[in-house]
Amino acid sequence: MPGLYCPSSWTPLPLTDSWVRACANGPCLSLRARLTYHNPQPQPVDGVFVYPLAEAEVVSGFEAEAAGRRVSFQLQNRRRSQAACCRALGPGLGTSTPRRCAQGHLVLDLAQARSTLVLPTGLIAAAGTMTVTLCSSQELPSRPDGVLRVALPTVLTPLAPPGPPGPPRPPGLCDDSPTSCFGAGSPQEEGLAWEEPATPPDVFSGPARCPAPYSFSFEMLVTGPCLLAGLESPSHALRADAPPHASSAATICVTLAEGHQCDRALEILLYPSEPHQPHLMLEAGSLSSAEYEARVRARRDFQRLQQRDSDGDRQVWFLQRRFHKDILLNPVLVLSFCPDLSSKPGHLGTATRELLFLLDGSSAAHKDAIVLAVKSLPSQTLVNLAMIGTSVQPLFQESRACSDDTVHLICESIEMLQAMSGPPDVLAALDWALGQPQHRAHPRQLFLLTAASPVAATTHQALELMRWHRGAARCFSFGLGPACHQLLRSLSALSRGQAYFLRPGERLQPTLVQALRKALEPALSDISVDWFVPDAVEALLTPREIPALYPGDQLLGYCSLFRVDGFRSRPPGVGLGWAVVGGPGWLKSLYLSSSLSLPSAFT
Numbered sequence: 001m002p003g004l005y006c007p008s009s010w011t012p013l014p015l016t017d018s019w020v021r022a023c024a025n026g027p028c029l030s031l032r033a034r035l036t037y038h039n040p041q042p043q044p045v046d047g048v049f050v051y052p053l054a055e056a057e058v059v060s061g062f063e064a065e066a067a068g069r070r071v072s073f074q075l076q077n078r079r080r081s082q083a084a085c086c087r088a089l090g091p092g093l094g095t096s097t098p099r100r101c102a103q104g105h106l107v108l109d110l111a112q113a114r115s116t117l118v119l120p121t122g123l124i125a126a127a128g129t130m131t132v133t134l135c136s137s138q139e140l141p142s143r144p145d146g147v148l149r150v151a152l153p154t155v156l157t158p159l160a161p162p163g164p165p166g167p168p169r170p171p172g173l174c175d176d177s178p179t180s181c182f183g184a185g186s187p188q189e190e191g192l193a194w195e196e197p198a199t200p201p202d203v204f205s206g207p208a209r210c211p212a213p214y215s216f217s218f219e220m221l222v223t224g225p226c227l228l229a230g231l232e233s234p235s236h237a238l239r240a241d242a243p244p245h246a247s248s249a250a251t252i253c254v255t256l257a258e259g260h261q262c263d264r265a266l267e268i269l270l271y272p273s274e275p276h277q278p279h280l281m282l283e284a285g286s287l288s289s290a291e292y293e294a295r296v297r298a299r300r301d302f303q304r305l306q307q308r309d310s311d312g313d314r315q316v317w318f319l320q321r322r323f324h325k326d327i328l329l330n331p332v333l334v335l336s337f338c339p340d341l342s343s344k345p346g347h348l349g350t351a352t353r354e355l356l357f358l359l360d361g362s363s364a365a366h367k368d369a370i371v372l373a374v375k376s377l378p379s380q381t382l383v384n385l386a387m388i389g390t391s392v393q394p395l396f397q398e399s400r401a402c403s404d405d406t407v408h409l410i411c412e413s414i415e416m417l418q419a420m421s422g423p424p425d426v427l428a429a430l431d432w433a434l435g436q437p438q439h440r441a442h443p444r445q446l447f448l449l450t451a452a453s454p455v456a457a458t459t460h461q462a463l464e465l466m467r468w469h470r471g472a473a474r475c476f477s478f479g480l481g482p483a484c485h486q487l488l489r490s491l492s493a494l495s496r497g498q499a500y501f502l503r504p505g506e507r508l509q510p511t512l513v514q515a516l517r518k519a520l521e522p523a524l525s526d527i528s529v530d531w532f533v534p535d536a537v538e539a540l541l542t543p544r545e546i547p548a549l550y551p552g553d554q555l556l557g558y559c560s561l562f563r564v565d566g567f568r569s570r571p572p573g574v575g576l577g578w579a580v581v582g583g584p585g586w587l588k589s590l591y592l593s594s595s596l597s598l599p600s601a602f603t
Contacts, residue, residue: 001206002050002155004037004121004132007106010097010203013037013047015214016129020156022220024270026281027140027148027336027556033156035132039124047121047130048098048106050203051155053114054138055494061135064121071122097203110460111486116204144551146275146338150220150268157216158208160262207265216260222270223251225279225336230271235264276340285330289563292329296322296567315567316538323540323562331561335529338554341522351520354382354399354442356473357410358429361389361419362451362480369509370449371411373516377402382442385410388429388450389420398436424452426487427462434469440526443548444473445519447512448491451481459487466494471547476515478502496550524549529557536565 004013017036022029039045049064064071098106098118106118124130140148221243222228227250231240237257242249254268287295296302296319305318355377363370377383382399383406386392395413400406426448433446454462466475477488479501492499498518500511525548533539540560549555 001202001208002052002116002153002204003158003208003210004035004130005048005050005203006041006045007048007098007120008045012209012211013039013045013124013130014212015158015210017215017217018156019217020152020219022150022152022218024140024148024150024220024222024224025283026224026279026334027142027554028137028334029140029150030137031135031152031156033132033134035134035156037124037130037132039126039128039130041126043126044123044128047124049117049119049121049132051117051119051134052153052204053117054153057136057138059117059134059136061133062117062119063133064119064130065133066122066124066128066130069122071120073119109456111456111463111490112204139556140270142338142552142554144342146272146340148270148272150270152218152266154208154265157260157262157265158210158214159264160210160213162213162261162263210262213262216256216262218256218260218266220254220268221251222254224272225281226250226277227273228252228270229273231268232271233266233268235267236260238268276338278335278337281334281336283332283334285328285332287329289330289566292326293563293566295329312568316564319562319564319567320538323538323560326562327540327560333531333559333561335557335559336554339524339549341524341549341551348517348520349378350380351378351523352380352442353378353520353523354439354444355384355519356399356433356436356444356446357383357385358388358433358446358448358450359385359414359417360387360424360426360450360452361417363449364417364419366449366480366508367414367417369507369512370414372509373512374407374410374414376513376516377407378520379403382439383407383410384436385413386429386432387413387417387420388424388426388452390422390425392425392428392432394432399439423454424450426450426452426454427458427465430462430465430491434465434472438472443523443525446473446475446495446497447478447515447519448475448488449478449480449508450488451479451483452487453482453484454487459484459490462487463490463494466491470494471543471545474519474550476500476519478508478511478515480508496553521551527555529555531559533559533561536563536568538562538564 001012003015005011006013014037015035016038017034019034021032037047047064047066049062051059053059062073098108098112101107106120108116108118112118121130121132140150142148222231231238231254239255239257240252241255243251243253260266285292297306302315302318305314357370357374359370374383379402381402383402384394384396384399386394395410429448430446433444436444438444473495474497475491475495476497477492477499479485479488479499481502483501485499485501488499488501491497498515500515502508502511527546527549529546531539531541538561540562542558546555546557
């Protein structure tokens, strides 16, 4: 239940106004929100703002203003004294509010610190207001048909109890409500989603709530490399218009056609006209190439380097060391691609995968289901099995082809599976599985069957390991007995897999078969992207390795561009090669020479 809180009692302050401006540029969404909160108490209170972060979201700006006083934030390294008080406080997995150390610092555990932005906003006067301004950017998720989904964070549209009833809808022969054709009725017909919470609020999770209705203003600019075929919302009635200064039909302005009823979050679906074609987009930097060169030359460390060594290659080396720091100052190319994998469904018997089964002692009660799953694997797959105890015991040194002999050995090993002494070391099992050599055209799938409930520190290390190897494998987690739900759900979400939890007495076989079908769905692997840039341009690429794509996945590649011809030495009499520094000519050549290499067939 994120929002603005009074930390003395952790009671939420009511929202009175929400102003949101968004820009959807292809698969990227930028938000600027201005939230106004009211302090209903007769005395001043301190404020703490809690904002949940999506996995691919970055907060780029924050400011809180009250009574003419502004508070912003700046990223700094944690001081030793702060680290010591965090260690002294100890782990606090599962707490619903931030804790305070002896020195009064707000302390989060490792998982909360990564997924939540918690900032003190200062003092709010009695019966006064505070305005919080937030800027963020994130990648939009896509569906298998290429549709992009825009969902605002609930902190921007919290649930509120119903206000005064509106005028009754006149009777008609058909339902012509703006949202009826999208599978959702009007708020008056569906009833409100507000429910009074029965327990104290959990500031880290759950939808945001507000005790009274609030005003809401929304506007989103939609642009991109191709035209928009349509848009719809399952939650609100929308209005689409051309911006007054639009230069092409590829840009539209989306607003709400009806007032916000404060009973649901805002969701919008965008339908590109070319959903399955690769697209390139260019976003200009905050400085021109000449301004960036002047900025670099004005740095003292660059001037010291220039005094010691005037070699142009050394100056370019200096720039390369700053590439990751100066991304916002220079232009960036974005490559987006959502393949149409539904057009080539293939056959499960011809799928090529690498499946690694990670089993702890609790899997002994489900031997028959696991044996049946192994026997049903296609012959083209690679397979291996590892037992998880206090150490990891793999059956083979590396994955083998799923032949009759291999299946026989695996089934024999499963039949001998029994409960092991000591808690299973899930972190070691993941480290072993993700460290195995990759096999071309065989995307890796992990099947983790465990009842482990590791401590908070181990859970954090396992999730960080999966983030470090993001895209190397999909993890299908099966919680048997008292398994740690947070660990298994997070592992599956990070790896684009799924998590399943068996209830007492429930059979594993149907769930395991469902997961196998998901693991063998169409995939596109071994993708390479080649960027060809002029000699006068250096490029910073991310990601270096492109993971396999499954239905609903999209490839997003970024190329940050830096002009270095002003630093690299040239022979006398040789010019730059173009008339205007920073002009569109070299950017156009980048558009023409970028390429995307795909495998010859789907797997």
